[in-house]
Amino acid sequence: MTTSKYDAIVVGSGPNGLAAAVALAQQGLHVKVIEAKEIIGGGTRTQELTLPGFHHDVCSAIHPMAVASPYFKTLPLDEHGLEWIYPEYPLAHPLDDEPAVVMQTSLDNTAEELEIDAAAYRKLFEPIVFNFDQLAPQLLAPFSPFPSTPLLMARFGWNALKSARSLAFAKFKSHRTRALFGGLAAHSILPMEKRISAAIALVLGAVGHRLGWPIPRGGSHQITKALASYFESLGGDIETGVKVESLDQLESARTVFFDLTPQQVLEITGSSIPNSYAKKLRRYRYGAGVFKLDLALEGPIPWQDKRCQKAGTVHLGGTFEEISASEYAMANGRHIDKPYVLVAQQSLFDDTRAPGDKHTAWAYCHVPNGSTHDMTRAIENQIERFAPGFRDLIIEHHTMNTEQMHNYNANYIGGDINGGLQDITQLFTRPAGVFNPYHIPQTSYYICSSSTPPGGGVHGMCGYHAAQAALNREFS
Structure with a gap:
C-alpha cells in the first residue's frame, strides 16, 4: 500500500489558499503550499513599486471583509504580527x-x-x-x-x-x-x-x-505573513518559486487544492478530470x-x-x-x-x-x-x-x-481581480453549477479560489469552505 507524503497540497498562496491550508492543518493534517512566485501572497503583497522606502500594496489595500471574515476571526493572527489600523x-x-x-x-x-x-x-x-x-x-x-x-x-x-x-x-x-x-x-x-x-x-x-x-500596519502582505506564520506553526510546509503546470510535478498527496481560476485548473489537470465537468469550467466567464x-x-x-x-x-x-x-x-x-x-x-x-x-x-x-x-x-x-x-x-x-x-498574478485573467464575473447567475453557481462547488467530481481535487463561493475579497472563506468539504469527504 502506497502512503502519500502529504494529506493535502495547495497550489497557490493567496488568502484562500492559505486559509484552506490552515483549516486542514488545524485538524492535524500534513499540508504543503506551493507558490509560483518567489513571494507568497497572491493579491496580498506589498512592494516598493515606485521608489525605495515607498511601500505600495500591489493589489488589495483596504480590508473590511478580512475583519468581517467569520474564519479569520477565529485565528490568532495578531499573535503572528497582524495589526489593524482603523482610519x-x-x-x-x-x-x-x-x-x-x-x-x-x-x-x-x-x-x-x-x-x-x-x-x-x-x-x-x-x-x-x-x-x-x-x-x-x-x-x-x-x-x-x-x-x-x-x-x-x-x-x-x-x-x-x-x-x-x-x-x-x-x-x-x-x-x-x-x-x-x-x-x-x-x-x-x-x-x-x-x-x-x-x-x-x-x-x-x-x-x-x-x-x-481597516488597513494592515506595514501593508497587505502582513495578512499573508500572519497566515503563513500560523500555518507553519501548525507544521505546514511552504515552497515558493515553483510554477505548477502539470499534476505530474506534485508530490504524492491524498488531496490537491487549487487556489486558481478555472482556466488554470484546466491547464494543470488536463484529461484527469471528467470531461463533462471540464466543459462547464470552459464556459466560466471572467x-x-x-x-x-x-x-x-x-x-x-x-x-x-x-x-x-x-x-x-x-x-x-x-x-x-x-x-x-x-x-x-x-x-x-x-x-x-x-x-x-x-x-x-x-x-x-x-x-x-x-x-x-x-x-x-x-x-x-x-x-x-x-x-x-x-x-x-x-x-x-x-x-x-x-x-x-x-x-x-x-x-x-x-x-x-x-x-x-x-x-x-495568474488568477487575474484579463485583469479580473474577482476570479470571475460576479453577476446574479455566476455568483451563486461558480465555478461549474454543481452541488458541491469546491469538489471536482470523481477526483480528490478541490478548487478553493475566489472562483468559488462566496467570490472575491480578502476573507479566506472560499478556502475555508473548500477545506471543510474535503474534511467531510476525504478525511471523515
Missing part, C-alpha cells in the same frame, strides 16, 4: 462644489449627515448592521435554500437582489446619498443596472458601520479588469474637503449618474474620460508606508477585460478634480494595465 472614517465621497459625503463608522452619525435621507438610510442598513454577526456566516458561504436565519436572509435578499440603480432611486431622494450608495455598489464591478449590484453596497456599507474599513496607479508623493493629497484626509478610502466619480456611466462603459468594452476611481491613503495612517514626511497613494479604475489602454491621465484628472494641486506633489508613479496585472 477615523471608512469612506469619503467628494462631490463638485459642495462638501464630500462621509460614511462614518457610526450609522447614526452617517444618517444625520444625509439629512432628508436619514431615516431611509438608517432603515436600509440598520437590520444588516445590527444582525451582521448572524448574517456574515451565511453571506460568506455557498448558497443554501435553508439558511439558519431565514427571515433575516429574506429581508437582506429582498434588497440585495436588486440593481443598485433601482434601489438607490427607490430609497433615496438626495443626490448625495445616491452618490454614496453608487460608489459602494461599484465595487461589484457591474453596471449599476444589473441585478445584485446592490448587494455589495449593502455588505460593504454594513461592515463599515459595524467594524470599519469579468472586467482594472488599471492600477501607485504614486509616491511629496505630501498628502490636498483634498478640497479636508475630511477626506481622515478617510482610508476615497471614492471618486461624482454623482450616481457619473458612476453609472463609467461602469456601463467598462462593461461594454469602452473607456471613459471620467472613470469611477478608488483611492486608498494608507500612509496617512501608517508611517511605515513612506519615508519621512512623504506619502503614497493607491488608485485604480475598472476597464474592459484585457484592456491595455493607459488610464493614468484619467485617474490623475479625477483626483485633481477634487484635490487641486495634487499633480504638483507627484514624485514618481507606477502603473499596471490588465495584462501586467495578469502577469503579476
Whole structure:
C-alpha cells in the first residue's frame, strides 16, 4: 500500500489558499503550499513599486471583509504580527462644489449627515448592521435554500437582489446619498443596472458601520505573513518559486487544492478530470479588469474637503449618474474620460508606508477585460478634480494595465481581480453549477479560489469552505 507524503497540497498562496491550508492543518493534517512566485501572497503583497522606502500594496489595500471574515476571526493572527489600523472614517465621497459625503463608522452619525435621507438610510442598513454577526456566516458561504436565519436572509435578499440603480432611486431622494450608495455598489464591478449590484453596497456599507474599513500596519502582505506564520506553526510546509503546470510535478498527496481560476485548473489537470465537468469550467466567464496607479508623493493629497484626509478610502466619480456611466462603459468594452476611481491613503495612517514626511497613494479604475489602454491621465484628472494641486506633489508613479496585472498574478485573467464575473447567475453557481462547488467530481481535487463561493475579497472563506468539504469527504 502506497502512503502519500502529504494529506493535502495547495497550489497557490493567496488568502484562500492559505486559509484552506490552515483549516486542514488545524485538524492535524500534513499540508504543503506551493507558490509560483518567489513571494507568497497572491493579491496580498506589498512592494516598493515606485521608489525605495515607498511601500505600495500591489493589489488589495483596504480590508473590511478580512475583519468581517467569520474564519479569520477565529485565528490568532495578531499573535503572528497582524495589526489593524482603523482610519477615523471608512469612506469619503467628494462631490463638485459642495462638501464630500462621509460614511462614518457610526450609522447614526452617517444618517444625520444625509439629512432628508436619514431615516431611509438608517432603515436600509440598520437590520444588516445590527444582525451582521448572524448574517456574515451565511453571506460568506455557498448558497443554501435553508439558511439558519431565514427571515433575516429574506429581508437582506429582498434588497440585495436588486440593481443598485433601482434601489438607490427607490430609497433615496438626495443626490448625495445616491452618490454614496453608487460608489459602494461599484465595487461589484457591474453596471449599476444589473441585478445584485446592490448587494455589495449593502455588505460593504454594513461592515463599515459595524467594524470599519481597516488597513494592515506595514501593508497587505502582513495578512499573508500572519497566515503563513500560523500555518507553519501548525507544521505546514511552504515552497515558493515553483510554477505548477502539470499534476505530474506534485508530490504524492491524498488531496490537491487549487487556489486558481478555472482556466488554470484546466491547464494543470488536463484529461484527469471528467470531461463533462471540464466543459462547464470552459464556459466560466471572467469579468472586467482594472488599471492600477501607485504614486509616491511629496505630501498628502490636498483634498478640497479636508475630511477626506481622515478617510482610508476615497471614492471618486461624482454623482450616481457619473458612476453609472463609467461602469456601463467598462462593461461594454469602452473607456471613459471620467472613470469611477478608488483611492486608498494608507500612509496617512501608517508611517511605515513612506519615508519621512512623504506619502503614497493607491488608485485604480475598472476597464474592459484585457484592456491595455493607459488610464493614468484619467485617474490623475479625477483626483485633481477634487484635490487641486495634487499633480504638483507627484514624485514618481507606477502603473499596471490588465495584462501586467495578469502577469503579476495568474488568477487575474484579463485583469479580473474577482476570479470571475460576479453577476446574479455566476455568483451563486461558480465555478461549474454543481452541488458541491469546491469538489471536482470523481477526483480528490478541490478548487478553493475566489472562483468559488462566496467570490472575491480578502476573507479566506472560499478556502475555508473548500477545506471543510474535503474534511467531510476525504478525511471523515
